Amino acid sequence: MNSKTQNKIAIGGLYGIAGLVVLILLALLGYILVSGVPQLSWHFLTAPGKAFLKGGGVGIQLYNSFYLLILAMLISFPIALGAAIYLYEYAKDNWVTTTIRTAIEILSSLPSVVVGLFGFLFFVVKLHLGFSILSGAFALTFFNLPLLTRSIEDSLRTISDVQREGGLALGLSRWETVTRVILPAAVPSILTGVILSAGRVFGEAAALIYTAGQSAPALDFTDWNPFNISSPLNPMRPAETLAVHIWKINSEGIMPDAKAISSGSSAVLVIAILLFNFAARYLGKRLYKRLTSA
Amino acid sequence: MKTTEQLEAKLKRRSKAAKLEIWGRLISLTALMLIVAVVVAIIGFVASKGIATFTSNHVSLWDFLSGKSWNPGVNGANGKPEVGALPMIVGSFLITILSAIVATPFAIGTAVFMNEISPNKGAKILQPVTELLVGIPSVVYGFIGLSVVVPTTRAIFGGSGFGILSGTCVLFVMILPTVTSMSADALRAVPRYYREASLALGATQWQTIYKVVLRAATPGLMTAVVFGMARAFGEALAVQMVIGNAALMPNSLVSPSATLTSVLTTGIGNTVMGSLQNNALWSLALVLLFMSLVFNLIIRLIGRKGRLQ
Amino acid sequence: MFVNNDVKNAMAMEERHVIKLSDPDHPVILSTEDLHVYYGKKEALFEGDLEFASNQITALIGPSGSGKSTYLRSLNRMNDRIATVTGKIMYRGVDINQPSIDVYEMRRRVGMVFQRPNPFAKSIYDNIAFALRLRGVTGKHKLDEIVETSLKQAALWDQVKDDLNKSALALSGGQAQRLCIARAIAIKPDILLLDEPASALDPVSTGQLEDTLLSLKEHYTIIIVTHNMQQAARISEYTAFFNQGRVLEYDTTSHIFTNPSVQVTSDYVSGNFG
Numbered sequence: 001m002n003s004k005t006q007n008k009i010a011i012g013g014l015y016g017i018a019g020l021v022v023l024i025l026l027a028l029l030g031y032i033l034v035s036g037v038p039q040l041s042w043h044f045l046t047a048p049g050k051a052f053l054k055g056g057g058v059g060i061q062l063y064n065s066f067y068l069l070i071l072a073m074l075i076s077f078p079i080a081l082g083a084a085i086y087l088y089e090y091a092k093d094n095w096v097t098t099t100i101r102t103a104i105e106i107l108s109s110l111p112s113v114v115v116g117l118f119g120f121l122f123f124v125v126k127l128h129l130g131f132s133i134l135s136g137a138f139a140l141t142f143f144n145l146p147l148l149t150r151s152i153e154d155s156l157r158t159i160s161d162v163q164r165e166g167g168l169a170l171g172l173s174r175w176e177t178v179t180r181v182i183l184p185a186a187v188p189s190i191l192t193g194v195i196l197s198a199g200r201v202f203g204e205a206a207a208l209i210y211t212a213g214q215s216a217p218a219l220d221f222t223d224w225n226p227f228n229i230s231s232p233l234n235p236m237r238p239a240e241t242l243a244v245h246i247w248k249i250n251s252e253g254i255m256p257d258a259k260a261i262s263s264g265s266s267a268v269l270v271i272a273i274l275l276f277n278f279a280a281r282y283l284g285k286r287l288y289k290r291l292t293s294a
Numbered sequence: 295m296k297t298t299e300q301l302e303a304k305l306k307r308r309s310k311a312a313k314l315e316i317w318g319r320l321i322s323l324t325a326l327m328l329i330v331a332v333v334v335a336i337i338g339f340v341a342s343k344g345i346a347t348f349t350s351n352h353v354s355l356w357d358f359l360s361g362k363s364w365n366p367g368v369n370g371a372n373g374k375p376e377v378g379a380l381p382m383i384v385g386s387f388l389i390t391i392l393s394a395i396v397a398t399p400f401a402i403g404t405a406v407f408m409n410e411i412s413p414n415k416g417a418k419i420l421q422p423v424t425e426l427l428v429g430i431p432s433v434v435y436g437f438i439g440l441s442v443v444v445p446t447t448r449a450i451f452g453g454s455g456f457g458i459l460s461g462t463c464v465l466f467v468m469i470l471p472t473v474t475s476m477s478a479d480a481l482r483a484v485p486r487y488y489r490e491a492s493l494a495l496g497a498t499q500w501q502t503i504y505k506v507v508l509r510a511a512t513p514g515l516m517t518a519v520v521f522g523m524a525r526a527f528g529e530a531l532a533v534q535m536v537i538g539n540a541a542l543m544p545n546s547l548v549s550p551s552a553t554l555t556s557v558l559t560t561g562i563g564n565t566v567m568g569s570l571q572n573n574a575l576w577s578l579a580l581v582l583l584f585m586s587l588v589f590n591l592i593i594r595l596i597g598r599k600g601r602l603q
Numbered sequence: 604m605f606v607n608n609d610v611k612n613a614m615a616m617e618e619r620h621v622i623k624l625s626d627p628d629h630p631v632i633l634s635t636e637d638l639h640v641y642y643g644k645k646e647a648l649f650e651g652d653l654e655f656a657s658n659q660i661t662a663l664i665g666p667s668g669s670g671k672s673t674y675l676r677s678l679n680r681m682n683d684r685i686a687t688v689t690g691k692i693m694y695r696g697v698d699i700n701q702p703s704i705d706v707y708e709m710r711r712r713v714g715m716v717f718q719r720p721n722p723f724a725k726s727i728y729d730n731i732a733f734a735l736r737l738r739g740v741t742g743k744h745k746l747d748e749i750v751e752t753s754l755k756q757a758a759l760w761d762q763v764k765d766d767l768n769k770s771a772l773a774l775s776g777g778q779a780q781r782l783c784i785a786r787a788i789a790i791k792p793d794i795l796l797l798d799e800p801a802s803a804l805d806p807v808s809t810g811q812l813e814d815t816l817l818s819l820k821e822h823y824t825i826i827i828v829t830h831n832m833q834q835a836a837r838i839s840e841y842t843a844f845f846n847q848g849r850v851l852e853y854d855t856t857s858h859i860f861t862n863p864s865v866q867v868t869s870d871y872v873s874g875n876f877g
Contacts, residue, residue: 018412025423105590111528114336166721170710172311209559210563266433269431270434274426277425291772
């Protein structure tokens with residue numbers, strides 16, 4: 001076989017592989033949306049679930065997902081930001097820094113179920129927080145910290161060193177330069193990273209089943225006193241999220257319409273991730289434009 | 295000279311900037327140390343719980359790693375508790391290796407297509423789609439596995455449909471976007487002049503891809519595959535939903551089996567803290583942790599070797 | 604130590620010619636004694652003993668890698684993190700190269716403008732005002748006034764006075780560089796260090812920048828590193844010629860360009876190397 005024929009066959013094969021992969025991925029997306037979107041309704045998105053009857057909704061789970069997401073981001077963002085600043089702006093290039101970077105990499109490669117088990121052991125059992133929003137938020141924080149730290153560090157890297165010199169030459173400290181000059185300039189890219197990581201956190205379940213728990217007690221959406229047990233803001237109540245819900249109803253199978261609910265919930269998750277993605281791209285670009293335009 | 299002294303005093307007084315600098319350094323270092331503390335705590339806690347099976351319950355490590363029967367509540371024929379983790383270890387490795395074997399050609403082929411053959415379509419369609427799919431939650435993969443893959447397997451091979459094969463299918467689709475997008479990054483890092491030089495020597499496009507580009511990108515591609523394997527090995531819920539959760543040595547690809555993660559997710563809520571049943575589960579978690587460190591190490595070694603070349 | 608014009612007193616191994624200043628109208632404001640700079644173990648600057656006259660422009664010239672930028676960046680200790688600098692830097696009688704000196708306070712007196720214009724990703728107004736706000740200058744009126752004066756001194760006011768709230772990243776290269784100068788002088792330094800400020804600019808912008816510098820020396824002492832010998836000749840009173848990490852010749856600019864004492868300087872300014 002001469003090399004030209006070989007070339008043709010190989011390129012053809014690559015077309016085939018790529019086509020097949022696109023087909024698989026589109027079929028996947030298509031299946032989720034086609035089977036899920038018809039389930040979606042205002043009732044589905046807002047009503048509480050029903051254990052043994054048809055027609056329940058995912059209102060509480062959806063709310064829990066967002067509440068946990070916000071709490072987890074509120075805890076993890078400042079820590080990740082501080083760590084990224086230290087790593088990129090202060091840390092010297094020596095073995096201590098390398099070790100710390102390795103530790104962060106290890107955390108990012110830990111299976112999320114291990115992170116969840118640690119959360120269970122430490123927060124739920126040792127600190128007696130029980131299955132609660134708070135335990136879940138901490139577990140999600142651990143899950144989120146390494147990737148968010150890396151993404152913020154990458155954002156800092158995109159800002160040229162001449163900006164840092166500019167700040168230092170005005171008699172600003174490195175800290176002031178970072179917080180007043182570098183961070184504002186890096187906001188578009190940091191924001192993109194934060195939203196993308198929010199998507200990951202939103203869909204995470206393995207870290208939550210033994211921390212935030214697998215039950216969604218009824219909430220009273222008129223009671224916003226965080227100390228009341230039925231208040232949506234109460235951080236000490238167990239809180240099943242949408243992702244955990246999908247797992248739970250499929251493993252237990254006591255819900256007659258488990259499949260329909262799962263389809264609908266999957267679609268909600270995927271649409272949310274889609275929105276996070278678009279929002280990240282759009283906001284990042286838009287902010288960058290605003291920063292640089294006349 | 296009075297003025298010189300005044301100036302010197304002024305220049306030596308610690309300014310607000312200097313105070314802020316110390317403060318800022320301290321805050322950011324604290325944040326970093328917090329993360330390090332989390333890593334140390336996770337490893338420490340899981341390890342200390344995980345070795346309890348061997349230290350306080352006196353199970354031998356060898357029995358744990360090679361025993362084929364998992365039934366921690368019951369004492370076996372030799373009068374010792376049955377905590378043979380081999381079925382789960384085999385299950386985890388099988389499913390990881392199989393899904394990597396299936397995913398690698400697809401992922402690398404697609405990455406090559408995206409980068410070398412049709413960069414336009416690659417950038418417009420494939421890249422956004424793969425990036426988006428990287429972010430799809432694993433429970434969604436599990437649910438689709440349950441509602442599509444398992445029934446299909448059942449229809450073709452009979453039985454329940456749960457098992458290694460279904461798990462492999464789910465993990466294949468799940469790691470495909472990750473491995474594809476990391477492979478594409480690896481190919482993108484190959485300098486353009488490598489290709490130009492090869493084409494200028496009269497090599498065909500395929501020869502250039504096969505002999506030059508893929509070879510130059512090998513460390514990066516290997517990293518992508520190992521990364522995908524690490525993800526497959528550690529994935530819990532998607533696998534747990536389709537594997538059947540029977541802690542038995544897998545005797546076929548379509549019989550219900552178990553992985554480390556699936557036994558952990560189903561078991562940990564049903565055992566009492568401190569009991570042997572519970573400790574044995576933590577030992578499984580320790581194996582999981584250990585393997586994740588091993589994957590990490592492999593990635594590092596590949597990276598180092600890549601740099602040396 | 605070289606103390607006079609006498610070339611014969613220079614070290615036998617190398618011809619050198621470094622003057623001491625004695626102009627009562629422009630007393631020495633900054634000087635370095637026995638300054639050495641090391642990057643790791645490598646010595647990048649072997650000796651830089653110079654005096655700078657107040658309210659004058661001093662140019663530092665020399666081929667690439669001759670140590671002139673390294674020297675300049677050591678003057679306000681911008682090299683602290685990446686290099687070791689030994690020796691004395693005397694600013695109005697105080698050695699500012701001591702560890703006990705607060706570098707932030709010092710840099711407010713010894714400002715710097717860089718090769719690549721580096722306006723911050725803020726509005727034109729905030730580029731100038733924000734460092735002032737951080738140091739407790741408040742009051743809109745006061746800030747407005749400083750912003751206006753600085754921009755006027757940097758010859759940028761007329762072009763941007765209606766666009767003060769627009770992003771500084773939209774300015775042209777020459778405008779951006781003048782904004783950086785305005786930003787530097789807004790905090791009222793004593794000395795302004797400029798590291799090849801015109802190298803990224805077109806000839807017209809360069810000309811405007813030079814005019815700006817000439818008008819600034821009434822208020823500031825200016826030390827400028829430049830690759831462009833015509834520029835040094837046009838704007839400076841004194842010129843130091845650097846070669847291979849050493850100051851080979853330091854004298855009035857007219858002396859350096861018309862009648863250099865050292866052969867290497869003569870070769871360089873006549874374009875025979877570098």
